[in-house]
Amino acid sequence: MSRRVVRRATQTQAVAGRTPVALEASVVDLMRAQLPEVADRTVSAIIAEVPSYANALSGSMGEIIRNAVQLALGGFLTLATREDAGTPMAPALEGAYQLGRGEAKSGRSMEALLAAYRIGARVAWRDMARSAVDAGVGAEQLSRFAELVFAYIDELSASSAAGHTDELESSGRVRQRNLERLAHALLTGAAADAVVAAAERAEWEPPTALTAVLMPESQVSHLLSLIDSRTLQPSEEVPGLHDGTALLLVPTAESPSARAGLLRALRGTSSVVGPTVPWLEVVRSHERALRTLGLGLDGLVDTEAHLAEVLLAADPSARADLRAKVLAPLAELRPSTADKLAETLRAWLLHQGRREAVAEELFVHPQTVRYRVGQLRELYGDRLEDPRFVLEATLALA
Structure with missing residues (x-):
């Protein structure tokens, strides 16, 4: 029997x-x-x-x-x-x-x-x-x-x-293997015609857009009942993915309401949600989700809300070099003095020179801010008015 x-x-x-x-x-x-x-x-x-x-x-x-x-x-x-x-x-x-x-x-x-x-x-x-x-x-x-x-x-x-x-x-089993090959083609940047052919072999109807979601493997099972059945879940080795972390490629319409719906479904999970992109470009979503995962943020993380952090963390060594370049004029000062002036320069840039706002952030008297900015002008000269320097300093000290 x-x-x-x-x-x-x-x-x-x-x-x-x-x-x-x-x-x-x-x-x-x-x-x-x-x-x-x-x-x-x-x-x-x-x-x-x-x-x-x-x-x-x-x-x-x-x-x-x-x-x-x-x-x-x-x-x-x-x-x-x-x-x-x-x-x-x-x-x-x-x-x-x-x-x-x-x-x-x-x-x-x-x-x-x-x-x-x-x-x-x-x-x-x-x-x-x-x-x-x-x-x-x-x-x-x-x-x-x-x-x-x-x-x-x-x-x-x-x-x-x-x-x-x-x-x-x-x-x-045959279809699952074909779905795995499709996911691999998407994540390795294969040519568009090759990816489309892989989708046809897997009998997978392409959506308008896909969103990469990284989450603990233990949380995947429940989520699968709440999202589009065309969701791809690569089980073979995925570049950059650590053990215990799963990747889902979720069909999502390119609209704020569709993304909001996905985020609602993910509430209560420790997920990192990449940007919603045209389905053939989902590798971009995956890569940004990976970079955001590296920031070590807790809970449900929407990469769209952390673009500045992702940008600044993209090349740590370059940012360190830029910071050293920006703070070079302070190198000969006592460390305590250099730290205070660097802190003041950052606040002065972020508050666009508004003395009262700088004083409030630093918990000092406005006259102290005036004195420190005077020191900065002596050390940096006209560079404080140079748009290029202001950009570099803002990025280096942010």
């Missing part, structure tokens, strides 16, 4: 062996009458809470899924309320198994499908429990009913997981 058949037989026995719930026929009829509405609410909740399904459940596909949900719940009512509780679950399990295979073929993760199951169970139980309570079903029966609902969903989701795994173990 194949692994798939053994798994299905075991699952069938797990639910079929449970004691049915003795609900009145009128209660069951009421629940059956409400199944179309329950199915609609279930699909709407999945679309709202699992972004991977936003487009997949629209149009004719949405109608097919609604019918499948309705049939699955109807089958559950039969299984849970008939005295011959040994009614085979094979048709429902087969449908769930094929659903799992189909999700793997569509490139959606098992995490997204399991999230859909969890949401479906929650919505279905809420609606059916409300009907049962309104019909006067007692607490003990209601508890038993809840147990059977969630056991049934567990068996369906397990069967879907089996189908998803089996598909990935067969044809899915």
Whole structure:
């Protein structure tokens, strides 16, 4: 007997062996009458809470899924309320198994499908429990009913997981290798025609733009259910990436609202989010995310909010040389004096010569600022008015 058949037989026995719930026929009829509405609410909740399904459940596909949900719940009512509780679950399990295979073929993760199951169970139980309570079903029966609902969903989701795994173990392996090659081509700056060809081989529909996201590997699993199913996750060695850090290339529309949505999905993670760029240029996003990661910032980090820091940290040795050049006139002074004048020069540049603002930042009297600026003018002369020197000093001392 194949692994798939053994798994299905075991699952069938797990639910079929449970004691049915003795609900009145009128209660069951009421629940059956409400199944179309329950199915609609279930699909709407999945679309709202699992972004991977936003487009997949629209149009004719949405109608097919609604019918499948309705049939699955109807089958559950039969299984849970008939005295011959040994009614085979094979048709429902087969449908769930094929659903799992189909999700793997569509490139959606098992995490997204399991999230859909969890949401479906929650919505279905809420609606059916409300009907049962309104019909006067007692607490003990209601508890038993809840147990059977969630056991049934567990068996369906397990069967879907089996189908998803089996598909990935067969044809899915080929597609995964092609996706890896596509990610490698994107990250190594391969020619555009080669990258497009790699996308076609992987049956991957290119988005308008991609955003590179670096995050701890331990946080990836949950995120995959919240973002576009076309997200690429290179598992082979990625240049510049340390162990324990994962890279995701997330399809993101080139709009502030789309980026804001991605940042919301990443809340609570320790992620570094690169810029959103045309998909063929995602290596730029990856490289900037890596440079920003090197800054050692905590929590969720949006590279767009740290461009100055990234720029200044791009070449530390060049910045050190520039600082030494700018502060050369102070080299002969006592270290304490040189430090105070360097501090004053920085504040004077940043506040564009506003003495009161400089004094407030340095916690000194404005007259002290006036005295120190006089010293700086003696040491630097006309260079303090030279736009080129002002630029270099601002970068060196920032």
